[in-house]
Amino acid sequence: MELSGGAPKISFFEMVASDSLSSYFEGGFKYIYQVFTNHYDRLVPISYYSDEAYFIFDMLLQSYYLHKNSSSYAENFFSFTRSAVSFTNNRLKQYSTKHKVITLFFEVILPYLRLKVHKWYLSKKGDANFQYKKYLKIIPLTNGLYAFIDFLYKLKYLLQQDFKFFKPYLHLCNFLIRRKNMFELRTEEEKYSNKVVGVLSKYNVFIMFIFIKYCQWYFSQGNSGSQSSSQSQGEEICEPPPRAKPSKGCPLCQKSPIENPCALETSGYVFCFVCIQDYVEKNQRCPITGTRTFDSNIRKIYK
Numbered sequence: 001m002e003l004s005g006g007a008p009k010i011s012f013f014e015m016v017a018s019d020s021l022s023s024y025f026e027g028g029f030k031y032i033y034q035v036f037t038n039h040y041d042r043l044v045p046i047s048y049y050s051d052e053a054y055f056i057f058d059m060l061l062q063s064y065y066l067h068k069n070s071s072s073y074a075e076n077f078f079s080f081t082r083s084a085v086s087f088t089n090n091r092l093k094q095y096s097t098k099h100k101v102i103t104l105f106f107e108v109i110l111p112y113l114r115l116k117v118h119k120w121y122l123s124k125k126g127d128a129n130f131q132y133k134k135y136l137k138i139i140p141l142t143n144g145l146y147a148f149i150d151f152l153y154k155l156k157y158l159l160q161q162d163f164k165f166f167k168p169y170l171h172l173c174n175f176l177i178r179r180k181n182m183f184e185l186r187t188e189e190e191k192y193s194n195k196v197v198g199v200l201s202k203y204n205v206f207i208m209f210i211f212i213k214y215c216q217w218y219f220s221q222g223n224s225g226s227q228s229s230s231q232s233q234g235e236e237i238c239e240p241p242p243r244a245k246p247s248k249g250c251p252l253c254q255k256s257p258i259e260n261p262c263a264l265e266t267s268g269y270v271f272c273f274v275c276i277q278d279y280v281e282k283n284q285r286c287p288i289t290g291t292r293t294f295d296s297n298i299r300k301i302y303k
């Protein structure tokens with residue numbers, strides 16, 4: 001099978017759809033995880049680890065699909081598969097275990113590490129006592145560079161008909177994402193015929209979507225009793241904030257007792273006045289939940 005003689009390139013928009021499917025999935029998973037773990041007191045301690053829980057889930061899911069179909073979960077949903085392209089003669093090779101491990105690194109491990117570094121960066125940026133603040137700039141710079149290169153690849157994919165790499169690492173490793181051919185589709189059909197698993201694996205995104213919508217509806221019903229009806233109508237339902245860890249002091253400077261304690265109306269968390277005013281002025285959000293917050297949302301607390 002030759003690269004040039006294969007099926008036409010997957011359209012840019014299909015690639016974007018397949019790429020964004022995982023982010024919807026991630027949002028849905030974390031939402032359900034937060035709702036579920038916050039609902040049971042015994043599970044509250046693990047509610048802070050939604051990133052880790054999703055990482056493990058994603059690792060298992062993608063490993064399974066890579067093993068079964070040589071594609072990620074989202075790619076399989078769109079009937080795409082992956083092949084490695086030989087560097088020497090441009091022919092398609094089977095996606096070997098080594099290729100699958102590299103894919104897991106770039107699709108699962110690296111995004112997780114980037115997310116953790118970003119969260120660490122946000123927490124240190126507002127920390128007045130952090131000594132190495134001047135080195136912190138490296139993180140947004142690296143992220144910016146990464147996003148820029150990624151953008152260039154997507155632009156090239158959109159504009160240049162014979163350019164087949166949607167992401168930089170695919171180019172680096174010479175991995176090709178392509179449509180499954182008739183033979184592969186037929187084999188798959190036979191494998192899944194008369195099986196509930198086949199139907200489930202094809203439609204579980206929709207099942208997940210309906211489940212998320214159900215959860216949103218269910219928990220908004222539960223909350224509406226405590227809110228005034230005008231407030232609950234037409235308000236967007238956000239991801240529930242994680243519960244506060246048993247706090248020893250100000251979450252920003254860690255000092256205890258908190259100096260001039262102030263709470264944010266938007267999240268309910270308490271900080272020193274100086275810490276939170278400085279933080280909100282720069283970031284316009286709650287440092288813990290990320291909810292959009294302004295100076296006017298800071299409230300003094302009297303004990």
Ligand SMILES: [Zn+2]
Nearest residue numbers: 250253272275
């Ligand atoms: Zn403080």
